[in-house]
Amino acid sequence: IAGITQAPTSQILAAGRRMTLRCTQDMRHNAMYWYRQDLGLGLRLIHYSNTAGTTGKGEVPDGYSVSRANTDDFPLTLASAVPSQTSVYFCASSVSGRDTQYFGPGTRLTVL
Amino acid sequence: LAKTTQPISMDSYEGQEVNITCSHNNIATNDYITWYQQFPSQGPRFIIQGYKTKVTNEVASLFIPADRKSSTLSLPRVSLSDTAVYYCLVGDSSGSARQLTFGSGTQLTVLP
Numbered sequence: 001i002a003g004i005t006q007a008p009t010s011q012i013l014a015a016g017r018r019m020t021l022r023c024t025q026d027m028r029h030n031a032m033y034w035y036r037q038d039l040g041l042g043l044r045l046i047h048y049s050n051t052a053g054t055t056g057k058g059e060v061p062d063g064y065s066v067s068r069a070n071t072d073d074f075p076l077t078l079a080s081a082v083p084s085q086t087s088v089y090f091c092a093s094s095v096s097g098r099d100t101q102y103f104g105p106g107t108r109l110t111v112l
Numbered sequence: 113l114a115k116t117t118q119p120i121s122m123d124s125y126e127g128q129e130v131n132i133t134c135s136h137n138n139i140a141t142n143d144y145i146t147w148y149q150q151f152p153s154q155g156p157r158f159i160i161q162g163y164k165t166k167v168t169n170e171v172a173s174l175f176i177p178a179d180r181k182s183s184t185l186s187l188p189r190v191s192l193s194d195t196a197v198y199y200c201l202v203g204d205s206s207g208s209a210r211q212l213t214f215g216s217g218t219q220l221t222v223l224p
Contacts (some may be wrong), residue, residue, distance in 0.1 A: 009152040035214075040216075042199065042214050042216040042217045043156070043199065043214040044214070045214075065219065072151070090155050090156070092155070092156075100146070101148075101156075101158065101159065103154075103155025103156050103157070103159075104155055105154065105155055106153070106154070106155055
């Protein structure tokens with residue numbers, strides 16, 4: 001079944017550790033996104049990629065980095081996790097920047 | 113970035129029509145308006161998208177006045193399963209993922 005997958009489903013991480021959240025889509029979508037969702041704050045865009053080989057900063061990029069080596073994968077890395085990065089992280093993709101976004105199931109990350 | 117404002121919550125009864133309004137006073141000429149639905153522990157799901165006037169699909173209608181500074185999502189004859197958070201998203205139609213803003217979301221609770 002075509003779609004978008006994220007791994008891990010959930011993770012508890014010690015502060016200061018490095019962590020990479022994985023996102024893979026098989027719909028050959030050009031654009032991909034990472035959001036974080038915190039209670040009462042809705043979804044906030046962290047980073048995005050319009051096409052393979054390009055990335056850009058969203059609303060809350062500090063403390064996060066991304067890469068887009070190919071069309072299918074868009075990993076999100078926390079170089080040195082802090083407790084304020086405790087959140088639910090959603091990856092999404094779309095054909096282009098203005099098209100319908102398809103979201104993954106999310107990764108629940110807890111930084112202690 | 114076009115900021116969006118929505119009511120925090122709404123209650124309705126089964127079988128009623130529900131209208132959720134989103135304000136986006138700074139919407140740009142190239143921006144589209146998109147609505148998403150999110151159930152607990154799931155990623156958001158696309159409902160409807162429009163640019164102006166009225167758009168209707170099998171699940172909802174979207175009304176956009178001439179000045180485009182607001183939009184109203186209309187859900188006909190809601191059921192208990194429509195209980196969810198509804199997000200208004202204003203996006204750039206140029207194809208770039210850069211200018212994307214989710215509203216804070218409206219928690220719709222449908223009562224029996």
